[in-house]
Amino acid sequence: MTERPSPLADDHTVGAAPGRLQGGVVVVGAGIVGLATAYALARQGVRVTVVDKERSVAAHQTGHNSGVVHSGVYYTPGSLKASFAARGARTMVEFAEQHGIAHEVCGKLIVASSQNQLAALRELERRAGANGVPAVWLDPDQAAEYEPHVACVAALRIESTAVVDYPAVCQVLARLVEQRGGRVLLGREVRRIKVAGRQVEVDTTGETITADHLVNCAGLHSDVIAMMAGLDPDVRILPFRGEYYDVRGPAQNLVRGLIYPVPDPALPFLGVHLTRGIDGSVHAGPNAVLALAREGYRWRDVVPSDVRAALTWPGSWGLARRYWRVGASEVARSASRRMFVASVRRLVPELSPHDVVRAGSGVRAQAVRRSGDLVDDFHIVEADRQLHVLNAPSPAATAALEIGEELARTVISRT
Numbered sequence: 003m004t005e006r007p008s009p010l011a012d013d014h015t016v017g018a019a020p021g022r023l024q025g026g027v028v029v030v031g032a033g034i035v036g037l038a039t040a041y042a043l044a045r046q047g048v049r050v051t052v053v054d055k056e057r058s059v060a061a062h063q064t065g066h067n068s069g070v071v072h073s074g075v076y077y078t079p080g081s082l083k084a085s086f087a088a089r090g091a092r093t094m095v096e097f098a099e100q101h102g103i104a105h106e107v108c109g110k111l112i113v114a115s116s117q118n119q120l121a122a123l124r125e126l127e128r129r130a131g132a133n134g135v136p137a138v139w140l141d142p143d144q145a146a147e148y149e150p151h152v153a154c155v156a157a158l159r160i161e162s163t164a165v166v167d168y169p170a171v172c173q174v175l176a177r178l179v180e181q182r183g184g185r186v187l188l189g190r191e192v193r194r195i196k197v198a199g200r201q202v203e204v205d206t207t208g209e210t211i212t213a214d215h216l217v218n219c220a221g222l223h224s225d226v227i228a229m230m231a232g233l234d235p236d237v238r239i240l241p242f243r244g245e246y247y248d249v250r251g252p253a254q255n256l257v258r259g260l261i262y263p264v265p266d267p268a269l270p271f272l273g274v275h276l277t278r279g280i281d282g283s284v285h286a287g288p289n290a291v292l293a294l295a296r297e298g299y300r301w302r303d304v305v306p307s308d309v310r311a312a313l314t315w316p317g318s319w320g321l322a323r324r325y326w327r328v329g330a331s332e333v334a335r336s337a338s339r340r341m342f343v344a345s346v347r348r349l350v351p352e353l354s355p356h357d358v359v360r361a362g363s364g365v366r367a368q369a370v371r372r373s374g375d376l377v378d379d380f381h382i383v384e385a386d387r388q389l390h391v392l393n394a395p396s397p398a399a400t401a402a403l404e405i406g407e408e409l410a411r412t413v414i415s416r417t
Contacts, residue, residue: 030052035221070277241292241308
């Protein structure tokens with residue numbers, strides 16, 4: 003079966019052919035990207051069915067992140083990440099305002115903790131400008147006006163960064179899909195996918211769904227769904243667990259908003275940071291350790307078939323050779339509260355191990371190439387009557403409404 007990267011940034015107009023998909027579209031995955039895509043299709047009169055094996059929306063990546071609406075400062079100018087984030091930050095906040103979803107435009111600081119991080123911070127300032135994101139360079143005294151307890155040699159202030167209740171966004175999207183005649187079927191695991199002529203048949207635990215097109219937004223299982231549909235994708239999903247601590251007691255007052263480090267440009271993770279959520283709680287994290295299950299939220303969560311799939315993918319070994327020192331450090335930080343807090347204390351030195359308690363975790367679906375290279379940008383592959391989202395990294399939640407519109411454009415234009 004032929005597969006090709008999808009040119010998602012083209013100028014196809016969704017409204018040009020409402021209802022043209024007579025048999026409709028089936029979307030696999032009721033996370034924020036899947037539901038946003040279904041919503042964009044339903045708004046154009048397309049009959050859409052969302053299926054997910056879980057019994058609630060936003061059960062995995064969407065429901066386990068820090069709730070941050072990113073502004074687009076980190077991303078390479080011209081990349082899909084950059085274009086999606088800048089637009090998506092605005093539309094996500096507007097959507098939350100329109101539907102009464104809890105959110106706050108609180109801004110954030112990105113702080114350089116040492117002189118050798120200043121060049122990287124300047125690069126972030128340059129990227130912010132290229133991506134149309136207002137960013138203000140601050141000296142330590144100016145940074146202290148926003149975060150009195152932060153330690154830095156310089157910082158960037160990004161006013162447009164926000165926090166939002168992403169699970170609530172998903173609940174609203176699901177309701178809007180159903181109001182427009184779509185279906186959101188939960189507790190329906192996909193067992194088989196067959197492309198026959200001009201139709202796609204998706205067998206689930208509840209029924210067989212026949213549609214004109216399949217959109218795979220299955221996140222942690224997106225490569226499995228692609229293989230089930232007959233593809234041999236050029237990437238595989240490796241699950242990386244991000245663990246969090248909650249800051250408790252008077253120490254919560256040490257953090258007013260969002261405090262981020264300068265990220266390591268060699269890694270696709272932003273580093274351990276401090277986030278005040280919409281409920282006022284303060285979270286520290288996440289780290290990044292390879293999970294032993296696609297839904298491995300704890301060390302004791304082990305699925306042998308997931309481990310076997312990771313070990314038999316050549317990219318896993320290439321990744322291990324390249325990042326084994328980083329990986330060992332992350333494992334050690336996972337096991338030691340003191341090491342974890344030491345990372346946070348680079349941002350706010352007054353925090354101590356006694357101020358934090360272990361909280362929940364999330365699992366990131368990271369696509370890895372056969373070579374061992376981490377896929378840094380969105381990776382979407384087209385096949386016959388199919389569209390597969392095989393990598394949807396941050397800012398996927400931020401930009402979900404924009405991504406959904408682009409996926410809908412692609413689906414309708416190809417039919």
